[in-house]
Amino acid sequence: MPYVIGIDGGGTKTKAVLLDETGKVYAVSKAGPSNPTAVPSEQLKTTLQCILVGLQLQAPNEYKQVKAGFAGMSGAGDAVSRSHLKKIFFDLTEGRFPIWVDIDAINALYAGTLGKPGILQIAGTGAITYGLNKEGECERVGGWGYLFDDQGSGYHISVKALSAVMQAYDGRGKATLLTKLLIERFSITEVPELISAIYRSDNSKTVIASLSPVVLLAAEQKDEVANHILSEAAEDLALSIMTLHKKLFGNAVHQKVILTGGFIQHSPLVVSSLKALFLSKGYAFDFQFPRIDPAGGSAIAALHYLNEMPKIEFVSNFHASINTVEEGGVS
Amino acid sequence: MPYVIGIDGGGTKTKAVLLDETGKVYAVSKAGPSNPTAVPSEQLKTTLQCILVGLQLQAPNEYKQVKAGFAGMSGAGDAVSRSHLKKIFFDLTEGRFPIWVDIDAINALYAGTLGKPGILQIAGTGAITYGLNKEGECERVGGWGYLFDDQGSGYHISVKALSAVMQAYDGRGKATLLTKLLIERFSITEVPELISAIYRSDNSKTVIASLSPVVLLAAEQKDEVANHILSEAAEDLALSIMTLHKKLFGNAVHQKVILTGGFIQHSPLVVSSLKALFLSKGYAFDFQFPRIDPAGGSAIAALHYLNEMPKIEFVSNFHASINTVEEGGVS
Structure with missing residues (x-):
């Protein structure tokens, strides 16, 4: 033994x-x-x-x-x-x-x-994709940091949510339930107060990333803007997973993909979108949590x-x- | 006198x-x-x-x-x-x-x-739109800061350029001339070195915003990715200008729009895209520099x-x- x-x-x-x-x-x-x-x-x-x-x-x-x-x-x-x-x-x-x-x-x-080969998709505050094939070759896609490469992460969807709220406020974008939810979340009364609440915090990055549950909540309540943000996150993650898959596994139709990180593990909507995206392309990918x-x-x-x-x-x-x-x- | x-x-x-x-x-x-x-x-x-x-x-x-x-x-x-x-x-x-x-x-x-009423579009590191009508009413659109609302700014296009370079590097996106230009700009040899060059600088925001001339240079050399980024910037600016125009000037077809800020004043491509966008919608907007x-x-x-x-x-x-x-x- x-x-x-x-x-x-x-x-x-x-x-x-x-x-x-x-x-x-x-x-x-x-x-x-x-x-x-x-x-x-x-x-x-x-x-x-x-x-x-x-x-x-x-x-x-x-x-x-x-x-x-x-x-x-x-x-x-x-x-x-x-x-x-x-x-x-x-x-x-x-x-x-x-x-x-x-x-x-x-x-x-x-x-x-x-112990089997496969793909690991991390999507918490940040997002990064790793893979390992049966030849023992490793690859990585994405995860270059929050300033310019965080697609599909909790941080990225929160930035998009804040942007959507500001755009709705000054008339550039659609009204969204995110406005009400973020006002409640920060205990403020007017949308522009979000600016000081976030920019003046000690760690803007952490404060922003912590807002992803608000986006999930709005999406569950059928908010169109929140749903669009989550669909884009699923597309971003699908692109990373597919890019990595091609590098390590060529055209194989089956693949085990492990999803980990706070954002993805609490986002049934994103997971089901991901599954649907791969299925629609003819791939039988098996998405699982650890x-x-x-x-x-x-x-x-x-x-x-x-x-x-x-x-x-x-x-x-x-x-x-x-x-x-x-x-x-x-x- | x-x-x-x-x-x-x-x-x-x-x-x-x-x-x-x-x-x-x-x-x-x-x-x-x-x-x-x-x-x-x-x-x-x-x-x-x-x-x-x-x-x-x-x-x-x-x-x-x-x-x-x-x-x-x-x-x-x-x-x-x-x-x-x-x-x-x-x-x-x-x-x-x-x-x-x-x-x-x-x-x-x-x-x-x-001294006449009109619209002011600032697009330097950040972007913000102001307007003043003949009744003396003022309005503002956008400019909520670089973390989540900087569409059409030099900072925003530079973030997109860096993102495009990382995506090209790990196979998620198209190859782009921006890769070569950014490698030269930072005197590095490999793309991933961009990460430490930027995240470890004292002021990442300033370093990133300073890259907008690189995007303009790539676009002038017909780089598709850079041109796409600049087209999106023109669309973002057009949305802000149009939103503000409707607030203060209703359906008026004529409007004077003053463009100021380092990014827009050095971007003939963006200015001509902006002009074309308004013309295609039937608006005779007069874009001028100060x-x-x-x-x-x-x-x-x-x-x-x-x-x-x-x-x-x-x-x-x-x-x-x-x-x-x-x-x-x-x-």
Whole structure:
């Protein structure tokens, strides 16, 4: 029975699991940020040490038998960061077992495909598309940042909503329910007060991105402007997904696409538009949300490196056992 | 012969002229910023005092005979700022002659219409549309800031250009000459380096807005993507101008539209698209650039308040005399 470690490292937190190929989780540990481009080297070492020691303390017998680990880390897109992280892991494990390092898109994808190739579409504040084919080739499309490339993200649709409200206000555009909803949201009385509410906030980007639920609400209430904004978001995401698909998978008609991020996971309208768009083009794409935690996706990547595949009961075992461990374990 | 003073106050500089209704300029003075929302009250008083003292020293006899002044000030959109500025001017002139205060759109408009009603379209880094009809009613459309309402501005087209370059890079969009031009502009070798060049600059907004000449250059070289961006800018500006026109002038077929701002004044392609758009809708709009300096526009506003109109020779006299005064005068 191969025991493996899966690590998901991000800009705000790091999480690790120790499990076997049936999905049974023996230990879970959590720590602060571990993005190597944002965290000083000493702090990074301490964080990763905490993570591994946490697993060892909770499940010492299983830890001894660990064969491999995988760490999906945000900020590990370049070779320098990856080799820096690998060196830290080598020292922490004293070389007893390998911990492979790659970008956190891999484990996010595997959290949905359970180790199979496919496409990952992230659409939260920002939007970016990743893919991995069976030859192990990776590609990326989009995600060049909020200033000029954020199509299909929560930020982008919120900007469009604000723009539509200002255009309706001064007569350039159609009236929209978004006006009433945004006035309520900011507890203001007149539309122009939106300007100071947003420009004078400490973090305009965050304030704007937080408005995407308002657009979803207006669309659910059949607001034409909001529905148009969401349709465009679905088209933007479809373009990114199709571009990436062609790069990695050629003309294949079937494809698994994992959708993750706060915006897309709360937008049934956008998801159904996406499905319809691909169907209308003759593609049988299978859109899914992640089935397990991304740290679990990393554990599957570790199994993958050992030429093992997760067993059929993996997902149900994972959910049952991680809850037990998290409730009782060190965190 | 009525002598008047025209003041143009902005966020970076303030300029004043003393002239008569034939356009003959007797004095010109310049100082720093005088936007009351950005400059502390004491500094504001000093700046405006310098401006008036400068005129008085250069042309003491004419200054004695001044009947009125007008100050078009950026940041004077609200009643509080206007009354604050009026009080300062009252103290500085000891109430001997009135200096009326209004937003700087009035004098920018009059710099083109020479005191007639009309529409002012500003399109520099940002874009905003103002209008004034013969009943003295003012309106504004657009200009709600770069985050979500900057259609038709230099900033907006530059964002679209960057977006197009990233989309071409990862295969979502058409190849464009903009890629080569932006790579040269930033002295980089690969497209993704644009991201750090822009996001890591101290002022991303200014860096982005400064790219509009690149879009114009690509369009002149028949680049399809750049031409499309400029066509959309012309449509955005046309929508704002038409919205404002309907508010203030109803269905009138004739209209004078003054175009000002770095982006539009250097975009013959956008100007000709704008002209064609209105012509195709049956409107005989007369698009012009300002004919004189905005401080001169303020002087015309002051004449206007005295029920005087600039004489036929005003523009040629203005240009001839302001050059002489500026070369020899205190500045």
